Amino acid sequence: DTAVSQTPKYLVTQMGNDKSIKCEQNLGHDTMYWYKQDSKKFLKIMFSYNNKELIINETVPNRFSPKSPDKAHLNLHINSLELGDSAVYFCASSQLGGNYNEQFFGPGTRLTVL
Amino acid sequence: AQSVSQHNHHVILSEAASLELGCNYSYGGTVNLFWYVQYPGQHLQLLLKYFSGDPLVKGIKGFEAEFIKSKFSFNLRKPSVQWSDTAEYFCAVNAGDYKLSFGAGTTVTVRA
Numbered sequence: 001d002t003a004v005s006q007t008p009k010y011l012v013t014q015m016g017n018d019k020s021i022k023c024e025q026n027l028g029h030d031t032m033y034w035y036k037q038d039s040k041k042f043l044k045i046m047f048s049y050n051n052k053e054l055i056i057n058e059t060v061p062n063r064f065s066p067k068s069p070d071k072a073h074l075n076l077h078i079n080s081l082e083l084g085d086s087a088v089y090f091c092a093s094s095q096l097g098g099n100y101n102e103q104f105f106g107p108g109t110r111l112t113v114l
Numbered sequence: 115a116q117s118v119s120q121h122n123h124h125v126i127l128s129e130a131a132s133l134e135l136g137c138n139y140s141y142g143g144t145v146n147l148f149w150y151v152q153y154p155g156q157h158l159q160l161l162l163k164y165f166s167g168d169p170l171v172k173g174i175k176g177f178e179a180e181f182i183k184s185k186f187s188f189n190l191r192k193p194s195v196q197w198s199d200t201a202e203y204f205c206a207v208n209a210g211d212y213k214l215s216f217g218a219g220t221t222v223t224v225r226a
Contacts, residue, residue: 031212041152041202043216055212090157092214101146101208105158 003027004106006091012112013081021076021109023091031055032074033092033103034066043090049074050096081113118207120217128225129197135190135220137205147188148206148214149179158204164188175199197226 004025013019025032033056034046048056049068063079078085091106121136139145149161162173169181179190188205205217 033214041219041221043158043204043219045213045215048212050212096212101212101214102148102160102163103214104160105150107157 004091004093004104006089006106006109008109009107010110010112012114014114015081015083017081018077018079019081019111020078021089021091021111023074023076023106025072025091025093025104025106027093027095027104029093029095029104030071031094031096031101032068032071033094034074034076035090035092035105037088037090037108039087047074047076078111081111083113086111086113118205118215118217120203120205120220122220123218124221124223126223126225127195130194131224133190133192133195133199133222135203135205135222137188137190137217138186139188139205139207139215140186141207141209144210146208146210147179147181148208149173149177149188149190150204150206150216152202152204152219154201161190161203195222195224197224200224 007022031050033048037043046060047066052068065077068074088108088110090108092103094103117140119138147164150158151161152158161177162171164171164181172178177192181188203220206214
């Protein structure tokens with residue numbers, strides 16, 4: 001069974017369009033994350049939700065809006081796509097507790113904006 | 115803010131050679147440390163982790179890492195690499211909050 005899944009795997013779209021990426025985890029975790037991996041492979045956190053509440057919101061344009069309908073899902077909606085949004089977006093999940101935060105990653109969504 | 119530095123951007127070596135990848139972090143408090151691997155076209159997978167206890171931790175696929183608190187380091191090692199170890203390697207640090215801060219990654223190319 002896939003632990004963290006994302007759809008779609010590939011997304012090619014035109015500038016100015018609005019698109020969504022979906023993420024689901026079946027690990028029973030209470031926290032989910034979105035990361036962006038740029039063309040140089042650098043990974044940076046964008047958002048995190050704990051029990052459906054936003055707990056991390058890094059410096060990300062307002063065009064990006066996460067939505068967590070329940071603990072098992074965290075979707076990412078992007079408005080007015082720009083060329084610079086082209087990247088691989090990874091979803092992750094973890095169970096917060098104690099002093100650690102081991103995160104499990106999804107397969108990634110490669111977004112290409114033309 | 116915490117930061118994570120990986121010293122090597124790209125490492126090229128031959129099969130059976132030994133590998134060591136450096137990782138340093140800047141946070142002074144209690145940290146949890148991770149090494150993730152990303153094979154070409156795939157997602158990140160956890161290689162190993164350190165939370166507490168023995169500073170020498172063993173992970174999957176013959177990898178190990180040593181936490182040296184005085185040097186703020188968590189270097190990754192493998193005594194003898196294989197062609198299949200060709201991948202991107204990421205060091206990551208959690209300082210007890212919700213964030214996982216990643217280093218810039220090291221590309222490892224193993225020549226057959």
